[in-house]
Amino acid sequence: MSNAELINKDPFEAARTAADYIAAETGVETHDVALVLGSGWGAAADLIGSTTATLTAAEVPGFSAPAVEGHVGTIRSVLTTEGKRALVLGARTHYYEGKGVRAVVHGVRTAAAAGCKTLVVTNGCGGLNEAWSPGTPVLISDHINLTATSPLEGATFVDLTDLYSSRIRGLAREVDPTLDEGVYAQFTGPHYETPAEIQYAKRIGADLVGMSTALEAIAARHAGMEVFGISLVTNLAAGISPVPLSHQEVIEAGEAASARISRLLADIIAKL
Numbered sequence: 040m041s042n043a044e045l046i047n048k049d050p051f052e053a054a055r056t057a058a059d060y061i062a063a064e065t066g067v068e069t070h071d072v073a074l075v076l077g078s079g080w081g082a083a084a085d086l087i088g089s090t091t092a093t094l095t096a097a098e099v100p101g102f103s104a105p106a107v108e109g110h111v112g113t114i115r116s117v118l119t120t121e122g123k124r125a126l127v128l129g130a131r132t133h134y135y136e137g138k139g140v141r142a143v144v145h146g147v148r149t150a151a152a153a154g155c156k157t158l159v160v161t162n163g164c165g166g167l168n169e170a171w172s173p174g175t176p177v178l179i180s181d182h183i184n185l186t187a188t189s190p191l192e193g194a195t196f197v198d199l200t201d202l203y204s205s206r207i208r209g210l211a212r213e214v215d216p217t218l219d220e221g222v223y224a225q226f227t228g229p230h231y232e233t234p235a236e237i238q239y240a241k242r243i244g245a246d247l248v249g250m251s252t253a254l255e256a257i258a259a260r261h262a263g264m265e266v267f268g269i270s271l272v273t274n275l276a277a278g279i280s281p282v283p284l285s286h287q288e289v290i291e292a293g294e295a296a297s298a299r300i301s302r303l304l305a306d307i308i309a310k311l
């Protein structure tokens with residue numbers, strides 16, 4: 040069965056199949072925390088502990104290789120310094136790939152089926168606050184889902200109050216009291232916003248704009264996970280900055296901030 044067929048037959052059964060595959064291949068029956076690595080966050084996994092198994096995404100049922108330069112294509116099992124088992128998902132499916140919402144949240148559902156009680160989700164994004172120069176990490180306090188879709192189907196009513204755990208945000212601020220927080224708006228992409236759309240986002244309360252995270256966080260909450268989100272502002276959003284956006288800029292800002300944000304993320308995970 041193809042990935043699409045597997046996920047579309049029954050997304051939860053597909054997640055169970057993937058989780059069973061991961062348990063068998065990594066030798067780790069249950070993972071505790073899942074970490075989704077977005078643009079700029081690729082190096083973070085190396086600091087949280089020792090990698091005990093590395094799978095290529097394409098070999099795991101329902102997963103596919105990343106579509107974007109700067110994204111990692113592996114799924115790793117990491118033993119943290121505190122003795123926790125982290126499942127590091129370096130292969131995110133974005134909504135703009137056109138594979139559907141079920142494919143977008145397959146990684147999160149797989150992590151839940153693998154036993155993860157916490158989801159740490161990271162991304163690279165545009166910032167609406169001029170004080171956030173490229174390379175600034177910002178805690179996600181809430182989101183605005185502008186994709187006009189949901190990973191949930193049918194009469195599945197899920198409370199999203201405190202979706203981005205204030206408890207874990209507090210732990211993050213113990214690690215770095217200078218961390219700001221903001222509301223993340225998920226656009227569908229793959230184009231960046233127009234300056235007018237950024238003004239619209241600002242007026243409805245967004246501080247950060249990107250193409251991921253919100254749909255994954257909803258699926259995670261539905262699966263009963265505690266969610267922590269952190270963004271790396273890799274560029275000022277369109278019209279906020281005097282210069283046009285480029286994917287190259289995004290990658291460079293990520294590389295420049297890599298060591299600091301990797302340390303930060305590892306220290307936060309150590310406190311979970």
Ligand code: 8IG
Pocket residue numbers: 078163164165166226228230231232248249250273274275276277284289
């Ligand atoms: I990295 O400015 C990154 N991803 N939508 N807008 C949107 N996504 C992004 C941006 C941005 N920067």
